[in-house]
Structure formats: C-alpha cells, structure tokens
Amino acid sequence: MKKLINSPETFVKESLEGMALAHPDLVKVHFDPNFVYRADAPVAGKVAVISGGGSGHEPMHGGFVGRGMLDAACPGEVFTSPTPDQMLEAARTVNSGAGVLFLVKNYSGDVMNFEMAADLARAEGIRVLNILIDDDVAVKDSLYTQGRRGTGTTVLAEKIVGAAAERGYDLKRLADLARRVNINGRSMGMALTSCTVPAKGTPTFELGENEIEIGIGIHGEPGRERIPWKPADEITEMLALSIIEDPAYTRTVREFDEEKGEWVDVELTDPPFQPGDRVIAMVNGMGGTPIAELYVVYRKLHFIAEAKGLKIVRNLVGNYITSLEMQGVMITLLRVDDEMIELWDDPVHTPALRWGV
C-alpha cells in the first residue's frame, strides 16, 4: 500500500484538520465526535440539513457543507458509517429550532446509526426527519434484501434540498422534496481498478488486468457482472441504458411519522424515464479517473440521452462521490421539474461545489 497518509489510524482526523485549515471561511470541524459544520451555523429560522457516511467518498459529504447545501456532515471511518453520537452532536450544533433533516444513504449501517441518532435527538426535543437515498440500479432488488444502495443521487439531493432549506422550506416540505428527488434519480457505476482501505492495506477486491466490474458499489462491493474490458462508448451504453430502461421500482422504506410519533413503513415507487423527460446528468469519477476520460463518457451519454428523447438540462462532470483511488465512473440521471432546476441553479458556496456567489 502506497498512500499519502501518515498512518491509517490518524488518516480521517488529519484529513479533517486539513479541511478546516483550508476553508475556515466556509466550515468548522468538531472533533470527538467528528463532524464538519457550516462556519455560520446555526442559521436562524432555517431547517438544518445533515448528511454523513463512511469516509473515502470525498468530496462527499464534508466538501458539500456550506451555504446552499449541507449544514453538517458526519464522517465515519473509511467506508464505515458514522456513529449516532456524531449525528446527535451535529444536530445540537446546527439546529436553529426549525428542525433537522437527515439525508441517509441506504446501507444497513448508515440507516441504523442515523435512526438511533434521530431517536436520541427527538428525545432532546429536536425535530428530526430521515429521508433515504436508494438510487443504484445495479442492485437487483427483491423485497428480501437491503434494497438499492445510495449513490450519485445523494450529491444532487444535497444540492437541491440544501438550496430549498436556504430558501426557507419548512421541515415537512423539505422532506417531501428530498423524497421526490430520490425517487426521480437513478445511478450505476463501474470499476476499472480496485481500491485499498488504509486500515486493511490490501485491495478490497481483485480485478484482472483486462477485467472490469459493472455495477460496482462505492465501497468496492461487487455489482452485476465482471467482464473483459470494453471501449468507453460500450461501457457508457451499458450504464446509461441500465438507468434509462430501468422499470418502475417499488420498495418499502422506514420513515418517522411525527403525528403517530413512531417509525412507519412507507411504500415508494420510482417512475421509469420517459421520452421528453428533462434530466440533470452527473458523470462522476470514482476517485482515480482522469477528467478527460469522464468527458469521453459524457460525450457518449449526451448522444444516448438524445436518442432516447431525454433532455439533459444541467450536468456535473468530475469527482463528487468517490471510492478512494478507484478508477471507474458512475452515471446518475435525475428527472427534474422547474422547481428542482431553479433550486439547482441557486447559489452554492462549499469547498467542493460553488456557483452563483
């Protein structure tokens, strides 16, 4: 293992320390428990948006803390969900009294830790709602699995929901928007190479010199199939068509019902894409992919979307949700309406995403 680290044990902490030193105007970092939060938090009257997850996906989530996006981000160890005490302390710190929305990627650990945190925060009188992001079409789902993984749509949701919070949406309306973004977003990724978790020291999985993994997860979890290398256009087509032709997807998720005062099962359905849909397209590098290669993928995606009657109204090309040094790409398509496009265009000022300011 060869990495720019001092030791696996200090990696996450030292990275956070560097971030705080690099962006003192935007964010502050609290240690033990660890979380990144807006330098001007709490923002009076505003619902606070908090996300989090394992480290190793940078810039997500800490790089998206700031005006117009997240109020706080809770980083766990590499590829390991954060613990409830982090989200609880973050909620206490950034809650202005208007409540807190947790945006949670659908992994069993993240879901359980955020649920425990929400229960603890509510016990202290903080209003909290949890919304899950589960957008990865690579996972063949049945009612009996954990369901789809939360991937690229998380980035787009953090931007759109963060902008809405900045505009003054109340907690309930914000949760409804977040849920709407989630059911309209779909992603799928692939890996050219593996990645190495510092604490483990060896690659998470082995890929042959000429092999690629289609449907890779952001923690190096296997996907749909392992196949010989293909040209970028063919890979892009496999990913894009898997997303665009994905049928309606129905699953049950757990959300907190404030009226009943308990967790309830909610059934959600993602409608399939239709010709005429407007979409935000993200071509995301997995951490070790040259940007020029991402544009090769975007080029083909543009033509496929056109042929399928989808109109790409906004796009994001770069490294936004990564898997350490993995080479590979993830495509996310999010069906948007006027409201979501307006929120997308709203100013954002974070370490990793900035426009309109």
Added chain:
Amino acid sequence: MQTLTRDHIVRWITHAAEVLEANKEYLTQLDAAIGDADHGINMDRGFKKVLSQLPSVQDKDIGTILKTVGMALISSVGGAGGPLYGTLFMRAGMAVGSKYELTPDDLVAMWRAAVEGVIQRGRAQLGDKTMVDALLPAVDAMQKALEQGGDIVAILQAGVAAAEKGRDATIPLVARKGRASYLGERSAGHLDPGATSSHLLLKTLLDVVTE
C-alpha cells in the same frame, strides 16, 4: 455452577477484547468476501474503547457494566455492527438491572432480551445470513437447557453449540440483510462475519466460566 458473578462478566468483556483482536484479520477477511471488509477492524476498535472504559465501572452492578459496554460500542464501532452489538449489550444490561450475580434464569432472560433487541434494530429474521442466525438458535438452546435443569455451564455449552451450528449454517445461505445482500446468489458459499463474531462472544463467556 449456579451463579454467574460480576467478576465473570468483567473477565468476559476483557477476554472478548483479546479474542476479537486476535480474530481481527479473520473477521475482516470473511467480510471482504461478501461485505465491505471492515468487520474485524470495527469490532477490535470498539472493544478497545470498551476496555478503556471498563475500569471506571467494573466495581458497579452487572447492568451498569453491560450498558457501558453497549454505549462504548455504539459510539465507536460504526457500520451495522455498532448499533447491533451496542443494542445487544444495552438490552442485556437493561434486562439484568442492578444485579451483582445472575442465576441460570437471569442468564437466559438476559440473552433473550439482548437478541430480541438485535432483531428489532436490524429487522433481520432467521435465515437472512446475519448474526441472528447464530444468536437466535443459541438463545433457544439455552432456554431448553434451562428447562432441563441445566446450570450456568450447561446452558452456555448448549448456547455455544447452537451458535456454532447456526454460524456454519450461514455458509450456503443467500444474504437478505446488510451489505452482503447486494451480492444476491454470490453471497452463498461464505461464512457470515456477524454470525462468526457472535459465536466468538458467546464462546468467550463459556471459556471464562469454565477456565
């Protein structure tokens, strides 16, 4: 043996930390095959935190000790293991309350409450290829041994044997919960890391009372 003492519990926790450290690589390798390759690392980190807090509570009642273990795990393990093992020890602690000694009845009731807490938190059922596959058969076997008049050792022996069987039975299973469920059919043929660590914990308790 008719009573499990606080001293047993403290030695159990201390010894469990050693066992998990010794099995750190092994559990992580099991997890690498079907999950995200962090189970051994996370459990080791969690029990190191437990060890750092144990001295401050080891002269207290068993409930306080177990709840402290639970909170330490919740705040340090992360992943799914944190909430699940944290809940296991919290519920165990709540079940035994302020006792300093446990009868065979107390022991079985403690494990029953602990495992029910795990099931409630993780929503896994028997056969989902999770720690429940080791823990639930273990509790049922302990209950049976209790009803047959078994003492602490007999109860734990029955529990460990059932946990071992349940652990091994996860090999052919297709995962339905946790990150391994994303593999679908490809998760079959591998031992479940959570069921493996659960068996280790239970076996460590047996080792401590029989040493």
